[in-house]
Amino acid sequence: MVPSTSSRVNQLLMLQILLAGFVFCGNILVWPTEGSHWLNTQIIIEELINRNHNVTVLISTGAAYINPNNKFYSENYEIYKVPYEKKDLLSTIDDFVKLWLYEKPNMNFFQFYQRLNQLVTQINMMIKENCNSVLKSPDLMAKLKSNQYNVLLSDPVTMCGELIAVTLDIPFIYTLRFTPASAAERHCGQLPSVPSFTPAFLSELTDKMSFSERQKNIVSYLVQDFIFFSLWGEWDSYYSDILEGSHWLNTQIIIEELINRNHNVTVLISTGAAYINPNNKFYSENYEIYKVPYEKKDLLSIIDDFVKLWLYEKPNMNFLQFYQRLNQLVTQINMMIKENCNSVLKSPDLMAKLKSNQYNVLLSDPVTMCGELIAVTLDIPFIYTLRFTPASAAERHCGQLPSVPSFTPAFLSELTDKMSFSERLKNIVSYLVQDFIFFSLWGEWDSYYSDILDFNIGFTTRSLKGSCHFA
Incomplete structure (x- = not known):
């Protein structure tokens, strides 16, 4: 007797069910970065929630753009206190925008990077406050540990994501929009980049550069590397203290x-x-x-x-x-x-x-x-x-x-x-x-x-x- 078409379909369906593995929904903690970086992270959060994962975002009381009251998905928010206010962070971000759009054309190369260095230092201090408010809070760390997260998603522009993950004893994943002159991508991610050919990110140059533009591009890389190692390098002792x-x-x-x-x-x-x-x-x-x-x-x-x-x-x-x-x-x-x-x-x-x-x-x-x-x-x-x-x-x-x-x-x-x-x-x-x-x-x-x-x-x-x- 030849099996009917419906019987064959049922047999095939049963075989697929038997061969399928178990898929469990994950519990994910997010350590975000403000501005356009948060826009990048939002897309990932949306996809994770569409796949039925549970997502919790760690944000400070001084967050500029991340608003737990205006959420488009079903993500959760864990809010921690910091000594600065939202207006302080917005003021620094506004200074960044003014520098890049309005002040930069009227500055020489070194004046621009000197001012950029000052602003990055201010941001660094605020990030350190964020880190202290989470990592040096026994109650908050105990609460996060009890939630049994499976993984931490972090934008490395805001430091301490990996520190939180290591302290909670969970793996972590980076999602990175960009860093100026691809400094983090090159030095941490081993991204190949030839200064005489590849334009530094945010330098406004293209891959078709004149000789003077190539020189400017090489200097852009060197200055950004200096900022990267001097300001990001300050975190070495902080990481040692926590770890x-x-x-x-x-x-x-x-x-x-x-x-x-x-x-x-x-x-x-x-x-x-x-x-x-x-x-x-x-x-x-x-x-x-x-x-x-x-x-x-x-x-x-x-x-x-x-x-x-x-x-x-x-x-x-x-x-x-x-x-x-x-x-x-x-x-x-x-x-x-x-x-x-x-x-x-x-x-x-x-x-x-x-x-x-x-x-x-x-x-x-x-x-x-x-x-x-x-x-x-x-x-x-x-x-x-x-x-x-x-x-x-x-x-x-x-x-x-x-x-x-x-x-x-x-x-x-x-x-x-x-x-x-x-x-x-x-x-x-x-x-x-x-x-x-x-x-x-x-x-x-x-x-x-x-x-x-x-x-x-x-x-x-x-x-x-x-x-x-x-x-």
């Missing part, structure tokens, strides 16, 4: 997983800790705090010096000047770490308390020495978790990580695995200099370790006996 240091960020992920598996976790921190704040914890970890003779501001000052050296001073230094300055900063950090070690290992009361708690294992980042010393003194095993060291010095000499200097770029050298002959020479020298710093400064710990352990064993020797987890 509490990259090494601690790495350890936090492990702590979260351990707590999710019902382990009891205690974190040893000093009174001078820069980023680890026992009052701002998102997990159920415990904190054991010990006193040190330096203050938080002292450590922050050195970390700021590290950031300034790497981002701003390094391009103006030769190879030896840079490593000489780096050596000075590492020496200062070494002295502080030694104070940490003394405050724990040479405190009978604290060591007795730690021993009575009967810990099963110690988790340590070897960039901060003495983790293994505390473990040996408490007679418990220890595990390393390491984010990185410059030129992978600790990974190579303690963890036996294979690395060929003529082929593998030194970590933080900004080189790739496709190097010219001169870059290979520079890379080899980078390894040698970092090895010198490693053995001279980290080597100072040999006598300290011998004193604590009461027998002759060095830091690098002891490190070989720890279990390593490279992240």
Whole structure:
């Protein structure tokens, strides 16, 4: 018997249903940017809502154009307070428009960019107020976390979207309309752009330029790059403050997983800790705090010096000047770490308390020495978790990580695995200099370790006996 047409259609429909996967509606948080950027984001919001996703937009009380009372879709709004008013933001935006449309024709090149620099600085200050009002509000962050968002949609022109996403432990997606001279697109998104051929965005030039216009275009790129690195570069320390240091960020992920598996976790921190704040914890970890003779501001000052050296001073230094300055900063950090070690290992009361708690294992980042010393003194095993060291010095000499200097770029050298002959020479020298710093400064710990352990064993020797987890 031959199946009827309707029977075949039903069979085909049933097959499609069986092969179809499940599709769930998402819960999406949006960190928007004002003006034409918001227009771009609105189109995405409309499409997300048409696909039955739940969308919440984070806006400030000083928002200029984003009005929660005039919504065309079914999006939700989460409003947070800021110290500036709507009229303040509108005034700055009006100044931007006046500058571009009316004042620019009567200004020379440098007068225009000087004024632009002033306006971007004002906007930066307002964005920082937005960030503080969200990220430094425990109640708001707790509310956002409880809403269990699946992803955050952000326009990177307004900073902190990724910070909110990382703090909420959710992925984030960028949607970008533009930045002047495509600065963010080139430096963050690796967009290829040839200044002598591609006109800088907002320069009013075309791809058919005269020689003088090409020169003007190249200068436009250089000036916008200067604004990008100087004003956007100010956010480096802010991001470090919120993320509490990259090494601690790495350890936090492990702590979260351990707590999710019902382990009891205690974190040893000093009174001078820069980023680890026992009052701002998102997990159920415990904190054991010990006193040190330096203050938080002292450590922050050195970390700021590290950031300034790497981002701003390094391009103006030769190879030896840079490593000489780096050596000075590492020496200062070494002295502080030694104070940490003394405050724990040479405190009978604290060591007795730690021993009575009967810990099963110690988790340590070897960039901060003495983790293994505390473990040996408490007679418990220890595990390393390491984010990185410059030129992978600790990974190579303690963890036996294979690395060929003529082929593998030194970590933080900004080189790739496709190097010219001169870059290979520079890379080899980078390894040698970092090895010198490693053995001279980290080597100072040999006598300290011998004193604590009461027998002759060095830091690098002891490190070989720890279990390593490279992240």
